[in-house]
Amino acid sequence: xxxxxxxxxxxxxxxxxxxxxxxxxxxxxxxxxxxxxxxxxxxxxxxxxxxxxxxxxxxxxxxxxxxxxxxxxxxxxxxxxxxxxxxxxxxxxxxxxxxxxxxxxxxxxxxxxxxxxxxxxxxxxxxxxxxxxxxxxxxxxxxxxxxxxxxxxxxxxxxxxxxxxxxxxxxxxxxxxxxxxxxxxxxxxxxxxxxxxxxxxxxxxxxxxxxxxxxxxxxxxxxxxxxxxxxxxxxxxxxxxxxxxxxxxxxxxxxxxxxxxxxxxxxxxxxxxxxxxxxxxxxxxxxxxxxxxxxxxxxxxxxxxxxxxxxxxxxxxxxxxx
Amino acid sequence: xxxxxxxxxxxxxxxxxxxxxxxxxxxxxxxxxxxxxxxxxxxxxxxxxxxxxxxxxxxxxxxxxxxxxxxxxxxxxxxxxxxxxxxxxxxxxxxxxxxxxxxxxxxxxxxxxxxxxxxxxxxxxxxxxxxxxxxxxxxxxxxxxxxxxxxxxxxxxxxxxxxxxxxxxxxxxxxxxxxxxxxxxxxxxxxxxxxxxxxxxxxxxxxxxxxxxxxxxxxxxxxxxxxxxxxxxxxxxxxxxxxxxxxxxxxxxxxxxxxxxxxxxxxxxxxxxxxxxxxxxxxxxxxxxxxxxxxxxxxxxxxxxxxxxxxxxxxxxxxxxxxxxxxxxxxxxxxxxxxxxxxxxxxxxxxxxxxxxxxxxxxxxxxxxxxxxxxxxxxxxxxxxxxxxxxxxxxxxxxxxxxxxxxxxxxxxxxxxxxxxxxxxxxxxxxxxxxxxxxxxxxxxx
Numbered sequence: 102x103x104x105x106x107x108x109x110x111x112x113x114x115x116x117x118x119x120x121x122x123x124x125x126x127x128x129x130x131x132x133x134x135x136x137x138x139x140x141x142x143x144x145x146x147x148x149x150x151x152x153x154x155x156x157x158x159x160x161x162x163x164x165x166x167x168x169x170x171x172x173x174x175x176x177x178x179x180x181x182x183x184x185x186x187x188x189x190x191x192x193x194x195x196x197x198x199x200x201x202x203x204x205x206x207x208x209x210x211x212x213x214x215x216x217x218x219x220x221x222x223x224x225x226x227x228x229x230x231x232x233x234x235x236x237x238x239x240x241x242x243x244x245x246x247x248x249x250x251x252x253x254x255x256x257x258x259x260x261x262x263x264x265x266x267x268x269x270x271x272x273x274x275x276x277x278x279x280x281x282x283x284x285x286x287x288x289x290x291x292x293x294x295x296x297x298x299x300x301x302x303x304x305x306x307x308x309x310x311x312x313x314x315x316x317x318x319x320x321x322x323x324x325x326x327x328x329x330x331x332x333x334x335x336x337x338x339x340x341x342x343x344x345x346x347x348x349x350x351x352x353x354x355x356x357x358x359x360x361x362x363x364x365x366x367x368x369x370x371x372x373x374x375x376x377x378x379x380x381x382x383x384x385x386x387x388x389x390x391x392x393x394x395x396x397x398x399x400x401x402x403x404x405x406x407x408x409x410x411x412x413x414x415x416x417x418x419x420x421x422x423x
Numbered sequence: 424x425x426x427x428x429x430x431x432x433x434x435x436x437x438x439x440x441x442x443x444x445x446x447x448x449x450x451x452x453x454x455x456x457x458x459x460x461x462x463x464x465x466x467x468x469x470x471x472x473x474x475x476x477x478x479x480x481x482x483x484x485x486x487x488x489x490x491x492x493x494x495x496x497x498x499x500x501x502x503x504x505x506x507x508x509x510x511x512x513x514x515x516x517x518x519x520x521x522x523x524x525x526x527x528x529x530x531x532x533x534x535x536x537x538x539x540x541x542x543x544x545x546x547x548x549x550x551x552x553x554x555x556x557x558x559x560x561x562x563x564x565x566x567x568x569x570x571x572x573x574x575x576x577x578x579x580x581x582x583x584x585x586x587x588x589x590x591x592x593x594x595x596x597x598x599x600x601x602x603x604x605x606x607x608x609x610x611x612x613x614x615x616x617x618x619x620x621x622x623x624x625x626x627x628x629x630x631x632x633x634x635x636x637x638x639x640x641x642x643x644x645x646x647x648x649x650x651x652x653x654x655x656x657x658x659x660x661x662x663x664x665x666x667x668x669x670x671x672x673x674x675x676x677x678x679x680x681x682x683x684x685x686x687x688x689x690x691x692x693x694x695x696x697x698x699x700x701x702x703x704x705x706x707x708x709x710x711x712x713x714x715x716x717x718x719x720x721x722x723x724x725x726x727x728x729x730x731x732x733x734x735x736x737x738x739x740x741x742x743x744x745x746x747x748x749x750x751x752x753x754x755x756x757x758x759x760x761x762x763x764x765x766x767x768x769x770x771x772x773x774x775x776x777x778x779x780x781x782x783x784x785x786x787x788x789x790x791x792x793x794x795x796x797x798x799x800x801x802x803x804x805x806x807x808x809x810x811x812x813x814x815x816x817x818x819x820x821x822x823x824x825x826x827x828x829x830x831x832x833x834x835x836x837x838x839x840x841x842x843x844x845x846x847x848x849x850x851x852x853x854x855x856x857x858x859x860x861x862x863x864x865x866x867x868x869x
Contacts, residue, residue: 108757108791109770111854113840114784115436115596115763116792119847121800173795180797222798222848364802369814371803413817420812420832421431422670422683 124364125181127313131304132188132359138300139293142250143196147293151191153200157207158187165216182221186210189229192294192355193399194236197246205239206232226406227366230399237399247290260290264351268395272342284349291351298349305358314362317374318381322357323348325382333390347389356381356398366406373409373416380405426634428661429671432810434841435663436596436764438635443599443721446728448607452744453525457500457735458510458775459485462518464563465570466492471519477504481533482712485521488561494571494778495561497712499733501529513738513760513769513777520775523735530733534715542708545614550622553707560706561713561778565698566590566601566667567761569779572699576622578688584623585691586677589616589700591632591639592660592667595762598782600719601697603729605632605639608701612643613652615700618707623693626654629676630697635662664764665839669694671810683835698781713778720746722785723755735775741783742772749785756791759784764840797848805842805852811835815842815852822859827866833859 139147162183166174190206210232218224237244249260261269263279283289287297295301308314327344334341347353352360361367361381368377381401388397462468469486479485479498486496502525510520545553558573578584589612593601605612620626632640640659647655658676660666670681672694679690687694695703698717705711714734718741721727725747732741738758742748749755759766762782776783805815813832821829833856842852 106756106788107768109768110757110793111851111857112766112768112838113764113844113853114757114759114766114768114786114791114793115844116794116849117434117436117845118792119804119845120794121797121848124800124802124847220798222800364800367801369801369803369806369816371807417814417817418806418809418812420683420835421674421810422680422685422835 121180124313125185127308127311128185128359129181129188131307131313132192132294134300134303135192135294135297135355138287138297139196142252142287142296143248143293144251147191147196150194150196150198150200150203150293151188154191154203154207155184155187157204158183158190158211161208161211162216165212169216177221180221183211186215186228189294189360190232193229193233193292193352195244195246195248196293197243197248198293199243202236202240202243206236209235222365224365225409226403227360227363230360230403233399234403249290250288250296262291262351262395263289263346264389264395267342272340275342275346281345281349284346295352295355298354301354301358305354308358308362314358315371315374317371318362318367318378319357321375321378322361322382322385323353325379326353326386329383329386330390341390347386351389351396352398353385356385356402360398361402361405366409368409368412368416370413370416370418373412376412376416377405377409380408424634424659426661427631427658427675428663429666429668429675429810431812432808432841433663433665433671434808434845436844438662439597439721440599440602440635442727443597443719443729444602445606446599446603448603448717448729448731449745451730451732451736451741453500453527453530453733454736454740454744455525456505457523457525457733458520458737459496459499459523459735460510460512460518460520460775460777461486461496462512462514462516463496463561463569463734463778464494465568466490466494468518469493469496471507471521473504473507473521475504475506478502479504479523481530482537482714484712488558488571492571492574494563495559495712497561497714498523499714499735500525501533502526511770511774513767513774513780515767515770537705537709537711540709543710545618545621545707548621548707550624553618553622556707556710557703560702560711562699562702562706563713563778564696565702565716565778565781566696567765567779567781569777572695572703575693575695576619582688583691584688584693585625585627586693587616587619587623587625587628588672588676588692588694589628589630589697590667590669590672590694591630591636591697592672593636594633594662594664594667595764595766595782596664597721597784598719598762599721600717600729600781602636602639604697604701604717605636606642609642609646611701611704612697613646613655614708615702615704616655617652618703619693619695619700620654628655629658630655631658631660631666631672631676633660633662633666664841665810665837668810668837668839670837716778716780718776718780719782721782723750723787723790724748724785725750732776732780734778737773737775738769738783739772741776742785750787754787754789755785756788757786759786764844765838794849796850799850800848802847804845804847808841808845810839810841811837815856816850818859819850819852819855822855822862825862827862830859830863833863836860
């Protein structure tokens with residue numbers, strides 16, 4: 102009887118349909134609404150920015166794997182994780198960002214942040230966010246060259262982000278220039294992918310339904326941010342913006358649902374994830390209200406990334422029967 | 424209907440039970456030879472009692488229990504011993520094996536003699552006599568683990584058992600043998616339960632059945648109301664793997680939690696599989712040793728079904744003569760002794776079935792979807808899925824790097840397979856945890 106290919110293996114012998122690819126491409130799908138909104142508001146150039154970020158990320162990934170003598174280069178480079186890192190990096194730069202800066206960011210994200218730590222699953226910090234922070238510090242002019250949404254019109258007008266206006270000109274100026282509704286829909290200057298809270302929330306809902314992410318990190322992140330900024334707003338609503346403004350402005354939604362929830366760089370257990378989300382929200386609030394930068398989401402998540410091993414150690418699940 | 428369930432973790436794989444469900448139990452045509460291994464059970468293998476050339480009758484003892492945790496082995500056929508040699512068994516280890524050339528007519532007559540007699544009345548027997556009969560009959564747990572039953576029925580003197588749990592969950596995908604047993608042999612099942620109640624001197628009994636077997640629940644619920652079955656209740660269980668895990672079943676039905684590293688009698692429970700309860704009835708009332716069992720043959724075979732299989736019939740004979748053979752032998756990727764979650768792949772298919780063979784599952788290339796292991800992406804699904812509250816990914820890493828210090832929880836793993844099943848990067852977590860158990864045991868010993 103021809104049974105040459107019979108397998109001797111350890112149980113279980115069946116597997117759920119879930120694969121790494123499915124998890125990763127679900128994230129890509131969830132980013133599509135924000136990609137569409139960004140293209141509509143800022144024009145076709147953002148497609149080029151995203152394309153260059155993704156292509157360079159995949160090429161850096163494949164190149165590194167080749168140098169490292171990896172044996173499954175094609176499937177690993179296209180497992181979706183490099184695509185997500187590239188996309189999220191693009192989401193975190195201004196729409197006018199020069200292409201060469203995007204490529205540098207891609208290199209920092211994939212090679213320095215991800216692969217020097219061992220590649221997928223082993224990196225301590227969120228690759229896209231390290232890329233963003235590196236670019237922000239290295240190229241402050243290009244990385245803060247904000248423009249107003251043009252809606253396909255050719256002439257891009259420069260303008261400041263709501264959080265930037267809040268930092269430099271105060272609450273009254275923000276209230277004159279932006280409404281909560283415009284922040285929610287995304288008709289504001291800002292990073293390529295962060296402007297539309299609505300589009301991001303649609304994607305976030307998809308990830309929650311598909312169980313790719315759980316509610317713990319986003320709810321504690323945004324909840325803490327709201328409580329923290331809300332306290333100051335209650336004390337002095339003439340100086341401090343209201344909590345809703347803080348949630349729909351800047352990278353809070355993008356960070357809470359798409360970056361802080363990155364599985365590799367967030368805690369393993371639910372309790373740990375709640376602590377992590379709390380820390381992200383608190384640090385974001387502190388940086389926004391009292392720090393030198395108008396926006397603190399990226400710094401907050403990276404700082405909390407560093408605490409993940411410690412959080413993991415103290416939040417192990419309780420075994421049954423103790 | 425209130426459904427009982429365990430509180431933590433678990434998963435619900437597609438159950439694939441339809442092909443063999445409600446197929447009435449069929450007899451296998453006898454093979455020319457059977458191979459009966461001495462390690463049919465957990466614990467020490469039995470000592471072989473027979474020699475080449477010896478004539479055997481159906482039910483004759485061929486292996487003597489060796490030590491406290493061991494079980495006797497009996498000939499499942501009448502015939503002549505052709506040889507006694509160490510051989511590979513269906514659980515993947517080598518053991519002394521008795522190869523018997525089958526005498527068809529004498530074998531059929533031997534089985535008829537067991538079934539045609541008037542069953543003895545267990546209500547007239549005392550506890551010691553019944554335990555003795557169970558021990559002599561070599562009864563072991565038939566859900567797959569094959570733990571000697573008489574040991575389970577004899578708790579240490581300082582422990583009292585107040586609840587009997589009959590495990591009819593059959594939570595493994597594909598398998599339907601217990602389901603069919605509950606439908607076809609419900610009276611014998613209740614008699615087996617009565618015997619256990621009498622042995623332990625208690626009445627409180629639950630029969631746990633997953634809700635995907637509503638007909639079995641209905642049949643038993645009807646039968647237990649006739650007044651002759653005091654204390655027996657049916658507990659419909661949520662269809663969720665591993666609902667039939669011993670510790671999960673106890674918590675689901677009674678709310679009690681078996682302490683880490685302890686056995687069910689610590690919380691006053693005794694868990695027995697439905698097939699075991701029927702074997703107990705046959706041993707006590709018919710003096711029939713454990714020489715055959717009901718096994719589901721399913722998967723990539725032409726006629727899936729439930730079969731009464733004499734112990735020691737080869738897998739290939741069972742598949743060919745019972746289930747009509749493979750659909751396409753060239754596409755068979757794995758033949759499994761047991762279910763897909765906890766069963767073991769067999770190395771060759773010409774080896775004998777065993778007392779613990781609850782299923783013979785054939786998986787084709789399209790069913791066998793395990794991929795090469797990837798890195799852990801720390802998604803935490805294994806942690807959410809673990810019914811024992813362990814952190815499989817952390818334990819697996821400790822095993823991978825041979826660090827015994829971080830492995831103290833690994834002994835609580837029941838190897839249900841949920842973590843490996845849900846892992847998106849196909850990490851062989853259960854496998855690493857098994858290796859972790861060895862690392863921990865060795866470190867503990869030195």
